[in-house]
Amino acid sequence: MENDMIPVYFINGFLESGKTEFINFTIEEDYFKIDELTLIIACEEGEKEYEPEALEGGNAVLELLDGESAFTLKNLSALAAKHNPERIIIEYNGMWNPKDILLPQDWAMEEQITLIDATTFAMYYANMKSRIAEMVRNADVVVFNRCDNIALDELQSFRRSVRAINSFADIVFENAYGEMELGEEELPYDLESDIIVLDEDTYAIWYMDAMERMDRYHGKTVQFLAMVMHQEDFPEGWLIPGRVAMVCCEDDVAFLGFPCKWDGAPLAEGQWVTMTAVMKEEYWFEYEGEGPVLYGVSAEPAEAPAKVMIDIR
Secondary structure, X not given: OOOOOEEEEEEEOOOOOOHHHHHHHHHOOHHHOOXXXXXXXXXXXXXXXXXXXXXXXXXXXXXXXXXXXXXXXXXXXXXXXXXXXXXXXXXOOOOOOHHHOOOOOOEEEEEEEEEEEXXXXXXXXXXXXXXXXXXXXXOOEEEEEOXXXXXXXXXXXXXXXXXXXXXXXXXXXEEOOEEEOOOOOOOOOOOOOOOEEOOOOOHHHHHHHHHHOHHHOOOOEEEEEEEEEOOOOOOOOEEEEEEEEEEEEOOEEEEXXXXXXXXXXXXXXXXXXXXEEEEEEEEEOOOOEEEEEEEEEEEEXXXXXXXXXXXXX
16 A cells, blocks of 8 residues: 555445444454544444444544435545545445445555345345345455354355355354354265266356365366356466356356366367366466366367356355
């Protein structure tokens, strides 16, 4: 972070998702405290209010923006000039589209956190998928709170839904006692098989699990029906075999696949194959670190499936 840039912590979520409570708690934590001023810009008022003691203890000042039309570069810059903060926390209104955000040039997005009430996620996901997608697409951290009475398999399905939209976010689950560990998900295939054969119902589960737990797939051989895609910035001999998944609506889909080294006969863009490959955990430039990488063993021509898109849940 350059010295002349103001770091911004962007907190998003629907009304009553716990954003204010999260900020009240965070600004008082020792790891977050600084000597200089923190400016909190709230874009909605919920039942939970900012506690004066928390603001004082966190050396923070609160400003409320009255409506989406007030979220302008002019108003944001004026608030920064008024308070001269060392950092800024934005409690964003979950009904506003984060794609429309413009920040002053000397503000830098430090971290984006999305808060989700687990008790209402299924309802919102069923009826407002596109809004959920925009909330989590660029999040660094997604926090599901109020998980106390939610079944484990349902929480695991929530994690898969978010992972399909955002492959790199940290996903956290919390109950009344703090952060929860979901434990190992029971997988619908045998990790000890000589070849892990994936079908329409298990492909997405494998993809999401490998993104989070690649350690248990290193060296494993997998086989699945895939569409071939090429990417211009890939090194020669690399492609992506994968499947298309609907994220939130027909106009918002994701291609779920891992980079694959292929030394066989050329495969055409959009060609369907039954891909057999060995999985390895290696550095890949798009991950900016290590992640799932495939090494193709065989690619047999195959017919396109009756249902091209797979279910991510």
